[in-house]
Amino acid sequence: MIIRRISHYISNYENIMPLFAGACAFLILIGILLLPIQYNPVQLYPKTIDRNSSLDPYDRGGPPFTQVEIGAQYPENSPTAGLVTTYLTPFSLFLSQVTLHLGTTIVAHPGGIIDEILYNTRGLDTVVEPTILFIAFAIASYLYRKG
Amino acid sequence: MMIAEYPPEFLIGLVILVIGTIATAFPRPKDYLTRLINLEIPGWGLLLVMLSYNEALALFTFGAISVLSTYIYVRVMQKKAGGAGT
Amino acid sequence: MTNLAGVPYYILEFGDELVYFTPYTITLFLLALTFTIFVLISMPERQVDIAFGGDAYTTKVISVSEMRFRRFMAIACGLASMGAMVTGDIFNFTLFTAMVGITNVGIVAAVKSPHVQNAAYQYGLVALSATVPLFGGAAIYAAATGSLSMIELAKGALPAVPFVAKAFLVLGVIGEGMAPFYAAKAEMFRAPGAPYVIMCSLSSLLIFLRVIEVVMLG
Amino acid sequence: MWGQYSYGILVVLVAGVIAFFALAIETDDLHRFLLLDLVEITALGVIALLGTDLAEALILPGLTVGIAEQLALSQIYCTKERIMQNPVKGLNIEVIAKADAPLIISMFLVVYGLILSGFTGGGVAGLGLVFFFMSRGYREDLNLLEMASGISWALWIFAFFCFMFLPQYWFIALMCAAVGIVLKVTVKMSLVGTMWGNGND
DSSP: OHHHHHHHHHHSGGGHHHHHHHHHHHHHHHHHHTOOOOOOSOOSSOOOOOTTSTTTTSOOSSSTTSOOOOOOSOGGGOTTTTSSTTOOOHHHHHHHHHOSOGGGSGGGOSSSHHHIIIIIITHHHHHHHHHHHHHHHHHHHHHHHHO | OOGGGSOHHHHHHHHHHHHHHHHHHSOSSOSHHHHHHHTHHHHHHHHHHHHHTTOHHHHHHHHHHHHHHHHHHHHHHHHHHHHHOO | OOSSSSOOSEEEEETTEEEEEOHHHHHHHHHHHHHHHHHHHOOOOOOEEEOTTSSOEEEOOOOHHHHHHHHHHHHHHHHHHHHHHHBOBHHHHHHHHHHHHHHHHHHHHTSOOHHHHHHHHHHHHHHHHHHHHHHHHHHHHHHHHSOOBHHHHHHTOSOOOOHHHHHHHHHHHHHHHOGGGHHHHHHHTTSSOHHHHHHHHHHHHHHHHHHHHHHTOO | OOOHHHHHHHHHHHHHHHHHHHHHHOOOHHHHHHHHHHHHHHHHHHHHTTOSHHHHHHHHHHHHHHHHHHHHHHHHHHHHTTOTTSOOOOSOOHHHHHOSHHHHHHHHHHHHHHHHOHHHHHHHHHHHHHHHHHHHTOOOOHHHHHHHHHHHHHHHHHHHHHHHHOGGGHHHHHHHHHHHHHHHHHHHHHHHHHHTSSSOO
């Protein structure tokens, strides 16, 4: 009897959002009670900040197009990792020689360490992500056209 | 390390994040526009937290994406108001 | 490698993200593959409305563009579930799961009935909010253990994964696949087009089976 | 035991509880949609606290997935509420629509974005197109946009496999990925600009 009532409640799709949100809030509360979480100091892709570099905070050492060491999980699987950490367009190269604050401007990143991670060592993530974007775009434009 | 020794933008960011979340969760007056404007506050808190970890690119992208999502929300709100008002 | 369900037959390397085939994952992978091929070649069923008290019945007409769109979504859903079955990386798994969620919304949202549209919207809300525990769980995995690779986690050399991270991951998969909400999903199945709506159900079953394996690691 | 990470995650999780609680008691569909943006912020907060380069690499896909699903959901909402045909006030005031300034500014942004390449470049170029479409009330051919989106996706995938299996040609792969992402982001943003117009006629 009670199962029938529960299943009746769930079958009303207006109720699933409050139910799920309530479950999330409850679980997060449990998560708060189970704190602290030990932060492992040994991390992948650690940051080293060199305040005197004009590419700060994305300078991972070395001039452009020379290979540097990146703290990847399986370095042997991505032999080209570290080559494009400091790829600069002529304009941004000019800027990097003029100012110390290039790393925090929008022109700094045609390449860089993030592109290295996104395109190379963790490339499969980046394949799935535009695919999701593509799917969502297809849904939106289909509904927009058929409205 | 004591709490007071953490970077100030980290602490301020967390405080703003919680205040903004409360402001957005229980806005007053409770209409769509107030809630949308209040959404900027926790966004600012998150930006400060990202800043304290030197995550510049994530910060830029978050800014750009929140502009886009504001477009999307305002469009829906205008469409909804358009049916009732005019 | 005691915790992985069986010894991997084959490991495919995509940089830091390994794709591995164990007896368990390969079974699920083949299931998803078979059904995707099935969707690819089959024609959609046409729903029949029977008027009670008489012999009259009508078949609902499905436009070609709608049929194509839903077939595209169903195939994308199949590919996403295949990816989620064999991936060896926690964050990659969550992304594939999010993709299963959005394709499920797409399969249903193409139908023009207001009832179905409303169900699709509610399900979309749940799917979008489920990315919070999913990505949050993956981030806690990375912070606590310093790694996202399932194979590294299974070796047992890393610190233990906090209970919260595992619970977040499971809750996120529940939200994306709506595993306990099959009654609500049945509501969405009033949408016509048999092989495509079954894909919703099958994909959520598969990702749920996979997440059980994932949380047993580490 | 209690380090910077634990304190940070405590505060972010408290924010998450508040946000999800508000979501649970909310009954209006559009309010729920707005609150989804709030819970996304807490998820991003959890990732940001990781503090390594990996955190940034995880935030970017998270952001993109969020905005993509919001785009699709907003469209489903409009269809479901039958408000697709309602007008949206754009910037198409007569003066702006006739002036050359939006055209010039958009041209500048697009060219600048192409020079920058990569993700930020795509963002800048896309912003230029959004501005242009919004100010003109212009109606782009959606089929063309869809095709460009497909091509950018294919380029992207090609670049990825190039990186993985032919690493010696990494420069070509990098360029393909850059062009692909410019096209991709530009197309997505110009769709938003186009949808700003008056419905689907």
